[in-house]
Amino acid sequence: MAATGFAAQSILRRVVPSFLSFRPTTHVVGDVFSGTNLILRTPLHPSVFGICSLPQAIKGDADILLKGVGDKNTIEDVKRIVELAKRASLRQEVLHTDFLTPPVLKESMLVLERLADLKTVALGGYPEAERCRLSVGHPEALTNDPDNVAALSISGNFSFQPCSHGDFLGAILGTGIARNKLGDILLQGEKGAHVLVVPELSDFLVSALDKVGNVSVSCKKIPLLALEYEPPRTKSSKSIEASLRLDAVASAGFKVSRTKMASLISNGDVRVNWSTVTKSNTTIKTGDMISVSGEGRLKIGEISSTRKGKFAVELIRYL
Known part of the structure; x- marks a missing residue:
């Protein structure tokens, strides 16, 4: 699954001494989309290694961090999670998001691992969980896997x-x-x-x-x-396509006509990386997950170019 590489893992980066007295607490946030404005009197300077401290992010570097987000559809969600992390670090507590989709979880982890005085843990209840909650906090506060699922x-x-x-x-x-x-x-x-x-x-x-x-x-x-669960069963195939348009790749993967797939897309029945897509000419890339109502899910594997200028696409169908 898309979140397999992130679930049940913690990311711990070097710790910058905190300006605040240590009062570890644990607080559950039901809505990660609320925020408060925090002001730090003494700013820290950027690390030559590219690792920011949370105080830096508070003073505006969050926008710089977000420039590295690969999936632009997740930027607003990732931004709110960075705000949550800022509060957790400054208040010396542990805060939790709600369940996140794999793209939001992935992009958030990549951004947060660049922050020095922060520890993050992603848990979904079992090792191969697709939707996970993210817990963030100062390393001295987040010492154990949280009991949040x-x-x-x-x-x-x-x-x-x-x-x-x-x-x-x-x-x-x-x-x-x-x-x-x-x-x-x-x-x-x-x-x-x-x-x-x-x-x-x-x-x-x-x-x-x-x-x-x-x-x-x-x-x-x-x-x-x-919990009782089994790893998903999949079946792989390859298709040669003239382009990487969504309607072309999805019709090959789900074995339906391109006309039908275009209709499903325009009707809002197709999602790419858990976001509804209504344009048939959306470009597909390696790692994308395509979901079609009534048809199931399809993951895009390796994509390579052929000698004739076409694309050989690996299609991984979930059974």
Whole structure:
């Protein structure tokens, strides 16, 4: 999965002595999009190695850091996470984001690892989690993996009425919970599903969720170690394309006509790296994840040029 290389990892860079007295606390932030303006009296100078301190970022260098963001669709989200990191470092506490999509998580980790007096940990509940929460704090405050992900088991008789990932997601969101409060949903076949969620909403879901589709369900908390999951099954193929347009590559990967794929794109049924794309001529690159409603997911592998000026594209289809 896209977040495999980042989940269950911590990034620790050299520590610049803090100006503040050390009062470690832990604070859970339900909304990472709120911010406060902080002013530091004594600025630090940039490191010759390109590693900034958080005080530097507070004084305006955050914009410089964001110039290195490769996925421009994530800039606003990454900027808010940098603001969260600034507050965590200056207040000597640990703060948590909600669940992040893989592109936002990846770009945030790449930016935050350049900040000296900060430690970050990404956790999604299990090693191959796709959606993860990011915890940030001063290294002296963030000494252990945070307990910021809870697991629930949703069970019912799905033998005669199988439910999809979308059915479980729709039922959970129908209780009023926002999407960014939910992590991955792990289908368990006829038994139901295991769901990752922010801990503060686990009790609410246990009491509020009573039906998925037309199936009555019960919901209970389970330890993270009780999660049941399997690595995704994939099938790889190669296609020779005249261009790297989204409609051309996706139609080859999902084995549908280009006309149908163009219609799906214009209707808003296609996402690239978890963002809806409505232009068929969007350029695709290695590492992109293409999701099509009703068709599944496709990851773009290695892309190479042929002697005739075309493109040999590796297509990794999730089964």
